[in-house]
Amino acid sequence: MDFDELKPYLRRYVESITKESRGGLYVCPFCGSGTGVHGTGAFSIDRNDPTRWKCFSCERSGDIYDLIGEYENIPERAEQFRRASELYGRNQNQPKTEQPTHTHTHTHTEEPTSLEPYFAECQKRLGETDYHTRRGISEAVAVRFRLGYDPHYKVTGGTEWKALIIPTGENNCTARNTNPINPERYRRKGNSVPLNWQALQTAEKPIYIVEGEIDALSIIEAGGEAIGLGSKSNVKLFTDRYVKKHRPAHALILALDNDEEGQKATEELETRLEELGVSCYRYDPYNGHKDANEALTADRDEFIKAVAQGESMEAEAQEAERRDYMENSALSHMKEFLDKIGESVNTPAQPTGFKKLDAVLDGGLYEGLYILGAVTSLGKTTLALQIADQIAESGRDVLIFSLEMARTELMSKSISRETLIDVLNDPAGDIGNAKTNRGITAGARYEHYSQTERELIIRSMDTYGEYAQHIYIQEGIGNIGTAEIREAIEKHQRITGQAPVVLVDYLQILAPYDVRATDKMNTDKAVLELKRISRDYKIPVIGISSFNRASYKERVTLEAFKESGAIEYGSDVLIGLQFKGAGSKDFNDTEAKRKDPREVELVILKNRNGRTGDTIEYNYYPLFNYFKEEDGQTVTRQRKRY
Numbered sequence: 001m002d003f004d005e006l007k008p009y010l011r012r013y014v015e016s017i018t019k020e021s022r023g024g025l026y027v028c029p030f031c032g033s034g035t036g037v038h039g040t041g042a043f044s045i046d047r048n049d050p051t052r053w054k055c056f057s058c059e060r061s062g063d064i065y066d067l068i069g070e071y072e073n074i075p076e077r078a079e080q081f082r083r084a085s086e087l088y089g090r091n092q093n094q095p096k097t098e099q100p101t102h103t104h105t106h107t108h109t110e111e112p113t114s115l116e117p118y119f120a121e122c123q124k125r126l127g128e129t130d131y132h133t134r135r136g137i138s139e140a141v142a143v144r145f146r147l148g149y150d151p152h153y154k155v156t157g158g159t160e161w162k163a164l165i166i167p168t169g170e171n172n173c174t175a176r177n178t179n180p181i182n183p184e185r186y187r188r189k190g191n192s193v194p195l196n197w198q199a200l201q202t203a204e205k206p207i208y209i210v211e212g213e214i215d216a217l218s219i220i221e222a223g224g225e226a227i228g229l230g231s232k233s234n235v236k237l238f239t240d241r242y243v244k245k246h247r248p249a250h251a252l253i254l255a256l257d258n259d260e261e262g263q264k265a266t267e268e269l270e271t272r273l274e275e276l277g278v279s280c281y282r283y284d285p286y287n288g289h290k291d292a293n294e295a296l297t298a299d300r301d302e303f304i305k306a307v308a309q310g311e312s313m314e315a316e317a318q319e320a321e322r323r324d325y326m327e328n329s330a331l332s333h334m335k336e337f338l339d340k341i342g343e344s345v346n347t348p349a350q351p352t353g354f355k356k357l358d359a360v361l362d363g364g365l366y367e368g369l370y371i372l373g374a375v376t377s378l379g380k381t382t383l384a385l386q387i388a389d390q391i392a393e394s395g396r397d398v399l400i401f402s403l404e405m406a407r408t409e410l411m412s413k414s415i416s417r418e419t420l421i422d423v424l425n426d427p428a429g430d431i432g433n434a435k436t437n438r439g440i441t442a443g444a445r446y447e448h449y450s451q452t453e454r455e456l457i458i459r460s461m462d463t464y465g466e467y468a469q470h471i472y473i474q475e476g477i478g479n480i481g482t483a484e485i486r487e488a489i490e491k492h493q494r495i496t497g498q499a500p501v502v503l504v505d506y507l508q509i510l511a512p513y514d515v516r517a518t519d520k521m522n523t524d525k526a527v528l529e530l531k532r533i534s535r536d537y538k539i540p541v542i543g544i545s546s547f548n549r550a551s552y553k554e555r556v557t558l559e560a561f562k563e564s565g566a567i568e569y570g571s572d573v574l575i576g577l578q579f580k581g582a583g584s585k586d587f588n589d590t591e592a593k594r595k596d597p598r599e600v601e602l603v604i605l606k607n608r609n610g611r612t613g614d615t616i617e618y619n620y621y622p623l624f625n626y627f628k629e630e631d632g633q634t635v636t637r638q639r640k641r642y
Contacts, residue, residue, distance in 0.1 A: 003065070003081060006064060006081070006084045006088055006089070007051035007063055007064050007065075008050065009064060009084070009087070009088040010045060010050065010052075010053060010063065010064040010067070011045055011050060012088070013064055013067060013068065013084075013087065013088075014026060014043075014045065014053065014067070016191055017029050017071055018043070024044065024045075025042065025043060025044050026043040026044065026045075027043065028042060028043040028055045028057060028058060028060075029071055030055065030058055030060055030070065030071075031055060031057050031058035042055050042056040042057035042058075043055040043056075044056070051063055051064065053067060064084055065080040065081060065084060066080075068080050068083050068084055071236075071237075072192075072233060072234070072236065072237055073235065074233050079233070083233075085156060086187065086188045086189070087190070087191060089156055114170050115167070115170065115172075115173060115189065115190070116170060119148055119165065119167045121148070122148025122150050122165040123147070123148040124148075125148060125149040126142060126147055126148050126149045127149075128151065129149045129151075129162070129164065129178060131149075131164050131176075131178040132147055132164060135214060135218075135293055135296075135297065136218060136221060136293065136296040136297045136300065137214070137217050137218070137221055141217055141220055141221050144220075145166065145167070145195070145196070145217060146167050147164060147165065147166055147167075148164075148165040148167075149162075149163070149164060149165065150162075150163045150165050150175070151163075153165075153175050153187075155175075155187055161175065161177045161179070161182075161187075162177070162178045162179060163175040163176060163177055163178060164176040164178055166195065166213045166214075166217075168193040168194070168195050168230070169190065169191075169193040171189070171190045172188070172189060172190035172191060172192075172193040173188070173190070174186055174187070174188050174189075174195075174213050175187045175188070175189070176213075176214065186212075188230070192230050192234050192237060193230070194227050194228060194229050194230055194234065194238055194242060195216050195217075195227065195228035195230065196216055196220070196225075196226065196227050197227055197238075197242050199225050199227055199248075200227070200242060200243065200247070201246050201248075203248065203249070203250060204250070205224075205225055205250055205311055205314075206250045206251045206253050206310070206311050206313075207225045207226065207227055207248060207250060207251075207252050207253065208224050208225065208226040208227070208252075208253045208255050208285075208292075208307070208310070209226070209227055209229065209238075209252050209253065209254055209255065209256070209269065210226055210227070210229070210255055210256060210257075210291070210292055211228065211230075211231070211232060211256050211262065211265070211291065212291065212293075213228040213230060214228075214292075214293050215228055215257075215291050215292035215293050216228030218291075218292040218293040218295070218296040218303075219292050221296060222292075222300075222303050222304045222307040223304055223307060224307040224308075224310070226292075229256075232256070232257075232261055232262065232264075232265040235265055235268050235269045235272065236268075236272070238269075239269070239272040239273065239276065243276060243278060244276060247276075247278060248278065250279075250314060251279040251280055251281060251314045252273060252278060252279070252280040253280070253281060253282075253283050253310050253313075254266050254269055254270055254280055254281070254282045254283070255283055255284065255285060255286075255292065255310070256269070257290055257291045258284065258286055258288075258289070258290050258291065259290060266282065270282065279314075281313060281314075283310040283313060285303065285307050285309070285310050286303075286306075287299070287302060287303070287306060348363065349361070349362065349364035349365060349366055350364045350365040350366075350391060350394075350396060350501060350540060351363065351364040351390075351391075351394065352364050352365060352387045352390060352391065353386075353387060353389075353390025353391065353393070353394075354387070354616075354627075356616045356629050357602065357616055357629075360604055360610065360611065360614045360616065361573065361610065362609065362610050365501065365540035365542075366540060366609075367534055367535070367538045367539060367540065368531075368534050368541070368572035368573065368608070369527070369530055369531045369534050369541050369543065369570065369571045369572050369573075370540060370541065370542045370543070370571065370572065370575065371507075371527075371543050371544075371545050371561070371567055371571040371574050371575065372384055372543070372544050372575045372576075372577070373544070373545040373546070373556075373560060373561060373574075373575070373576050373577070374547060374556070374576060374577035374578070375546075375547050376546070376547075378577050378578070378579070378600065379577065379598075379600065379620050379622060379627065380506075380544050380577055381404075381405070381505050381544060382413065382620075382622070382625045382626075382627065383577065383602075383618075383627050384503055384505065384542055384544055385410060385413060385414065385503075385505075385625070386417065386625070386626070386627055387503075387542070388400055388471065388501070388503050388542075389414050389417075389464075389467065389471070391470075391501050392468070392470035392471045393467040393470075395470065396470060396498075396500070396501060397470045397471075397472065397492065397499075397500040397501070398470060398471050398472070398501045398502075398503060399472050399474070399488060399489065399492060399500045399501070399502045399503070400471065400473045400474070400503045400505070401474050401476070401480055401485055401488075401502070401503065401504045401505065402473055402474070402475045402476075402505050403475075403476060403477060403480060403504075403505060403506065403509045403510065404477075404505060404506065404509060405475070405505070406475055407473045407475045408441065410473055411464070411468075411473075412437040412440045412441050413437055413625040414464050414625070415440050415457070415460050415461055415464050416434075416435055416436055416437050416439070416440055416460075416623075416624050416625050417624055417625045418459075418460035418463045419433070419456050419460045419624065420434040420621060420624035420626050421626065422434075422456055422459055422460055422463075423456070433450075433452060433453050433456050434456075434624050435453070435456070435460075436623050436624065440457060472492065472500070474488060477509075478509070478511055479511055480510065480511055481511035481512070481513060481526070482510065482513070482525075482526055482530060482533065484511070485502065485504065485530070485533065486529075486536075489502065489533065489537055489539075499537060499538065500539065501539060501540050501541075501542070502533070502534075502539060502540070503542045503544075504530065504542070504543045505544045506543070506544035506545060506546060507523055507527065507530075507543045507544065507545045507567070508523055510522075510523075510526045513525045513526070513529075523566070523567070524566035524570075525566075527543070527566040527567050527570045527571070530543055530570075531570045531571070531572075534572075543571075545567060547560040547561070553582060553587060553589050554578075554582060554583055555578060555582050555583025555584075556576030556577065556578040556582070556603050556605070557576075557605070558574070558605055558606070560576060561574065568606070571606060572607075572608040572609070573604070573606060573608065574604075574605040574606035574607075575602060575603070575604060575605065576602075576603045577600055577601070577602055577603075578600070578601050578603065579592040579598070579599065579600060579601070580592070580599035580600060580601050580617060581599075582601075596621070596623075597620055597621045597622075597628070598619070598620040598621075599618075599619065599620075599630075600617070600618045600619075600620045601615050601617055601618070602615065602616045602617075602618060603615050616629065617629070617630040618630060
């Protein structure tokens with residue numbers, strides 16, 4: 001038959017893979033349109049050309065070959081034609097059916113009659129061949145699966161085979177050419193039906209999944225239970241049509257052929273089964289042979305042992321799962337608990353350098369995730385950077401992942417802060433000499449600076465240099481995600497032997513884990529991964545977060561973080577910044593921004609291991625990137641002379 005002769009069988013194929021919905025439409029086998037409350041499908045066969053189909057919901061369309069290729073995962077046109085020929089090509093052994101006709105009305109073709117009488121005749125002739133016994137299949141297994149023999153099996157073109165007939169269903173079978181020198185080995189009647197698929201419902205032990213029917217019979221001959229897919233291309237059909245409807249009680253053992261195509265099919269099958277939540281594992285019982293039948297005929301006793309060993313793996317896995325589960329009991333973790341108490345003696349809290357904040361945090365930062373949030377330009381990055389610098393001054397390494405500001409910008413902010421601290425420490429100091437970021441980085445300005453100003457900048461750079469060795473800044477825009485952060489921590493610990501404090505500025509612009517996910521989903525994922533990182537490496541992780549839909553006038557609350565539920569629930573400590581008096585009746589945000597220094601409040605919104613609701617007041621010098629706790633002492637510096 002040629003391509004065009006098989007196209008009119010489209011309606012029959014459609015009705016074999018899906019069901020009619022309403023008004024001559026069908027439930028789409030791809031997008032499911034037509035399964036809803038109203039039941040109106042979008043999949044239709046063209047009334048003017050009944051060899052064409054289309055789904056108006058998912059917009060797929062084509063002829064019978066496109067449909068076979070899409071539904072059975074057969075990409076090549078030649079293979080699609082071969083598959084259509086298997087289903088609807090004529091030979092003398094196929095039951096006569098009414099030819100499909102071109103019509104503008106919705107008519108059904110006559111269903112094929114049962115092949116059972118044909119199978120019975122073939123079974124009577126099985127004694128005329130020794131093919132199955134030469135392949136290691138006993139008479140008992142042959143009888144169980146109704147194997148038969150047809151010495152005049154007609155294939156396309158009038159050619160005859162001496163064929164072993166392997167029934168797979170009432171109207172389905174596989175014919176195996178017994179001539180060893182013929183390159184074409186298999187032909188199938190009817191739709192592809194996996195041999196012994198019923199084992200999904202009846203098996204009382206793990207089931208081997210193999211490619212060919214004879215391979216499945218070989219496993220069964222060796223005392224196992226097996227299902228033969230019939231073809232590598234039947235993976236999707238097997239999982240979607242059989243496993244989904246008949247979930248097995250035991251694991252499936254994936255033992256497809258030991259060749260490249262077999263391994264590809266195994267990977268696809270494993271992925272599909274895992275998506276369905278079906279227990280499965282790979283196992284090779286073939287001892288270097290290509291498939292089950294080769295292994296059976298090469299060394300029957302060894303193959304029987306290998307099949308039994310594969311089955312025992314499920315019990316071993318279940319026992320390992322039981323042991324793992326029992327190890328989750330609190331009793332099994334008592335030693336770890338006591339060891340951790342002992343370790344904590346040598347790993348005290350890491351002070352932030354702000355005395356009041358450290359007091360509220362029970363001494364400083366511990367292993368965990370700390371989130372600092374504020375509205376734009378209120379100084380959240382500046383405060384976090386100052387904490388990082390003060391930690392570095394204590395000798396602890398800090399990894400800073402700056403996703404918005406350049407490394408030079410962060411360095412200039414730190415040096416700018418040092419110029420102000422230097423001036424404030426000097427009773428005769430002039431705050432007018434302190435330098436902003438731009439005042440430090442704009443080289444053209446230096447020729448206009450006084451000797452005092454130049455010495456101030458040099459002293460501040462030297463001071464920064466004393467602790468800069470403990471600060472590691474990685475900058476990036478869109479190319480740093482939690483995976484890169486984890487990798488950088490591992491590298492830092494491997495090279496330096498030090499467990500760093502980590503600062504991420506800021507959460508919402510971390511590289512997304514999935515570009516197709518929403519911003520909220522990506523932020524949630526990032527928070528959970530940072531929490532996991534803090535736990536895995538037993539380090540403090542500080543994440544900076546922007547506020548959404550918040551204003552300068554509002555008092556900071558947990559609601560400001562609601563864009564990402566994971567921030568609220570995944571963090572150990574949640575800190576918000578606000579202008580002093582925000583939310584009160586007489587608060588004026590414009591006046592608050594004009595103050596120099598600005599009056600800012602730090603609010604502890606969540607503290608998993610301590611008090612919440614505490615408020616700490618700061619004086620914030622935005623021009624010089626400096627936070628000073630109200631009533632707190634300015635950082636003391638030893639002034640250098642030049």
